Amino acid sequence: MLRLLERSLSEELQCDVETATKATEALRMLQRNDHDVVLADIRMPGMDGMEFLAHALENKPHLTIVMMTAYGSIDLAVQSIKQGAYDFISKPFEHEKLTHLLKKALERSRLVRENLVLQDRIKEHESFHEIVGVSPKMRKLFETLSLVSKTDVTILLTGESGTGKDMVARAIHALSDRRNRPFVAVNCPNLPENILESELFGYRRGAFTNATQDKKGLFLEAQGGTICLDEIGDIPLTLQTKLLSVLQEKEIRPLGQTANIKVDVRIIASTNQDLDRKMTENLFREDLYYRLNVVSLHLPPLRERLEDIPILVEHFLERYCKEFRRPRKTVTPTLMNLFMSNPWRGNVRELENIVSRSVLLSPGEVIRPEDIDWKPDTSRNCLVAKEVERLSYKEAKKRVLENFHSEYLTRILARHDGNVTRAAKDCGLERQALQQVLRRYGISPKDSGQLEC
16 A cells, blocks of 8 residues: 555655655654655554554644544544544545545645744744734835834824724834833824814813813823824814914813913824825815924835735734634635735725634635635726727727736836836846836836836
């Protein structure tokens, strides 16, 4: 049996096959070398398969082990899976069935290995106060955060919804000298104007109806620490004026009080809106904008940092498997490809929600697309038939090619911050060839938001 399997599996699976006639011999081999898959019989002389399974997984808990059993020992095989075996096969078996099972086992082993590498990268290099990223834009953001956090300058965080502005604000506070003082987050749109003012600045008893006692405002709650004003673009103009006074004078005046109170608070503001447009429409004060915008940090959308998606997926898998008390899970390459091609309009928050749901809904330790109730958003990338069906073949082809080149080249330039040399290497073109395509379709490295370097 061993000689037959060695000869057939090495050829059909294109892998190196080692054999052992005893469990003790196999354990010594596992110590000497790394193996992707182990195929072990349950009935063996000396140490049986169940004992071997326990010893093997004790030393290498992520090892993929497939058990072989006679027809009458199915109960033992089921027990072996409960104790950590990947799967089992009953003897006598069809060779095609065995090779199919071992191919799946090899795929599982590869996934586990890749995810272990990702876990190590997250722990060692790619997380910054719980913010995960390896892309050039995120590394640059981390460097800037390290520099500005030690100061008391006011910071304006910009970026689409779901990009992690709240986490960045908390990281700035954690890195600052104010880390041992309060961090107070205020969601400005959630409170009506009159309530927001009293919440921020506080009030004295009798300042208005139902003000039966003094209330300490959030600025005083954050005394000595940091206050984060989330979605600053939504606050009304009247409150903007009072906030400007706080920034200029470092003082607040609670409602119903005649004297100002000095405050020592660092202000971080965030918004997903276009404040330049709001200023043009007279919906946001220019003087307040320039007071807030001492240092501006922009958080890139997830579609501009695609290389971060595998690491983010692994990060969320680890978190939610622990939270939901599920065994450690991985995702198939097919599902990861779907994640990579999705536009993620909700950014990191949307990806996190999908992964957490996947942990709950998937029945096994490998998450497949069919296991979860999710389909990628293809609306941005699909060919809209009604748009081209009225065109001639030549015109339709021209339209589709223009759309493809605009989308593909703009994205790949953005991925490399406008650097044509790196973008050319990434997409497999010579630099001169890529420049010709860019000129042909009227695309500039500036379209990526950066200048060519």
